[in-house]
Amino acid sequence: MTPFKLSEEFLAEIEQLIADQKDTEILALLEEVHYADVAEVINELTKDEATYLIKLLDTVKTSDVLTELDEDIREAILASLSAKEIAEEISELDTDDAADIVAELPKEMVQEVISEIEDKGHAKDIVDLLRYNENSAGGLMAKELVKVNENWNVLTCVKEMRAQAENVRRVHSIYVVDDEGKLKGRLSLKDLLTTSTKTHISEVYIPKVDSVNVNEDPEEVARIMSKYDLEAIPVVDEIGRLVGRITIDDIVDVIKEEAEKDYQMAAGITQDVEGDDSIWKLTRARLPWLIIGMMGGIGAASIINSFQAVMIQYKILLIFVPLIQATAGNVGVQSSAIMVQGLANDTVKGEVVKRLLKEFMLGLINGLVLASIVLLISHFAFNTEYLVSATICIALMSVIIIAALIGTFIPVFLDSRGIDPAVATGPFITTGNDIFGILIYFTIAKIILGF
Known part of the structure; x- marks a missing residue:
């Protein structure tokens, strides 16, 4: 597959199709374009053009597009959407991305958007994440994960995993908790497949598992995941209960932001700024x-x-x-x-x-x-x-x-x-x-x- 490269010709074609309101041709043109590339296109459009495109594309795709947009563009688009439309968009996102978008909304609109989310469990998880400092592991984590109880047998475990996995895009690890929800360890998929269905999880799980506290600094989380080459790391609260996980894509963002900040500081720039700032x-x-x-x-x-x-x-x-x-x-x-x-x-x-x-x-x-x-x-x-x-x-x-x-x-x-x-x-x-x-x-x- 040839990497997408935004050209002036492509952008001009999109702008003309939007001006002519040729929806079918727009959808056909962007059908095979990755959501990150669609975001690159939208970043170059006017506010009205960007809003038109967001409303035209299906919610599954545009929800991911929103996470990739420049903050100023995303803010302008969200300001033109109703609470219900915003709720529909973030309903398709993982809880960490959804919480990040909700946190950018005006305070008077947050409650309205949350109330419009049909999946109340998803809404509850978003609200839970909003109470954490954005510069902490809690503010970085997502609620989507697969966890099993140490007292279950393998058969029950598999059934529960199937149900949980429906809401998890990528299953990096299977975490084991006790009856109080405290993290006990992790479960090897190989052990799960090669063990009798009547065996209890407590007999086969691996007790050693790296984790971080909800209040941990994101840079420290990045250091730990880099040091131990982890694709995901579980997050626990003050009493050791499993409350979420942080995946490598979130850590890449942290590393990128930290590198940009250090580069600016090294150049003698004391605030986080971009070229198009005032x-x-x-x-x-x-x-x-x-x-x-x-x-x-x-x-x-x-x-x-x-x-x-x-x-x-x-x-x-x-x-x-x-x-x-x-x-x-x-x-x-x-x-x-x-x-x-x-x-x-x-x-x-x-x-x-x-x-x-x-x-x-x-x-x-x-x-x-x-x-x-x-x-x-x-x-x-x-x-x-x-x-x-x-x-x-x-x-x-x-x-x-x-x-x-x-x-x-x-x-x-x-x-x-x-x-x-x-x-x-x-x-x-x-x-x-x-x-x-x-x-x-x-x-x-x-x-x-x-x-």
């Missing part, structure tokens, strides 16, 4: 770090100003200021990026002192290589005196080592204080190392050249 929102997200960067530049300029005397006698030093600043910033960002990644993946092991010692040795090696190159360039390309060239090289090595240590220590320090260490990889490290680099550069020059 100018005011984008300004608020970017301006704080730009101000910090500007203050850092002013700080570096002040340091240079305090060494005006040396500029008259050793003008060549000024030429290498951009080199010192750029190298300090790059080394710091490299070191901090590795540390942030390690902290996020929980792969940073050992004492901080050992990590710093390792970075010191790495900085020393890199510094020797780069300083040797600069020594040759400064002496032969700029006709710099040997003592001045040596000064530049020693300062460069020192700056590289200090920048590597700062880039390693700051993320660990922030993480220990409960602050997202991703903030360290952006202007925070770059600006800090710019200032330290200039200060170290001229201080070493003053000591060696004696001005």
Whole structure:
């Protein structure tokens, strides 16, 4: 099957068919198109066109389409639908996706939509999920799962599984609970098929099963599922009762969102923003770090100003200021990026002192290589005196080592204080190392050249 690729021609054809209200041709054109691709098409339409298409397509398909739409587009479409129409759409969704959509509705409309859902059990599950914080395992989980009682025999178990599986799109695992609903373990399908129908589940289930609490942080859930290569993980409440499960598709979304957030923080953007957000929102997200960067530049300029005397006698030093600043910033960002990644993946092991010692040795090696190159360039390309060239090289090595240590220590320090260490990889490290680099550069020059 050839992957769908949205073209201007395809989009223009859809827009024209909508304008002409040629419903049959629209349905024929989109019949074999995956719901995620339909969502891509709708994201490019106007509000009225998008609403027309949603109302035209069958509920089974459009319910999935809604989960894939950009939030702004989905909000606009839902605002044009009645409570009954919204209820029909979310009735086809798993409870986690349905709860996410309901949570986006105006408060005065939530109760109306819930009351319009015909399946009261589904409605109850959605309401139950709404009470959990969206940034928790409870807010991420779905209610759909297959569970069996440890006191059932295999025959009863199979009958119950068949009934439960009708409401579950994908059966990743069979969970075992006791009479109070507490999670006891999981059931192997192979054991179920090869065991006598009269055997009790308590005799064949596997007691070891990874689970997470409803209040667990989504990033921690993602780490656990990634570490143990899980397709799904059960969620338990405060007393150990099985209340839901989280599947890999939800975790992929968490990982994607976290990566986007860290990337923006590393770039010095303090809020979760997108390219089509308002100018005011984008300004608020970017301006704080730009101000910090500007203050850092002013700080570096002040340091240079305090060494005006040396500029008259050793003008060549000024030429290498951009080199010192750029190298300090790059080394710091490299070191901090590795540390942030390690902290996020929980792969940073050992004492901080050992990590710093390792970075010191790495900085020393890199510094020797780069300083040797600069020594040759400064002496032969700029006709710099040997003592001045040596000064530049020693300062460069020192700056590289200090920048590597700062880039390693700051993320660990922030993480220990409960602050997202991703903030360290952006202007925070770059600006800090710019200032330290200039200060170290001229201080070493003053000591060696004696001005």
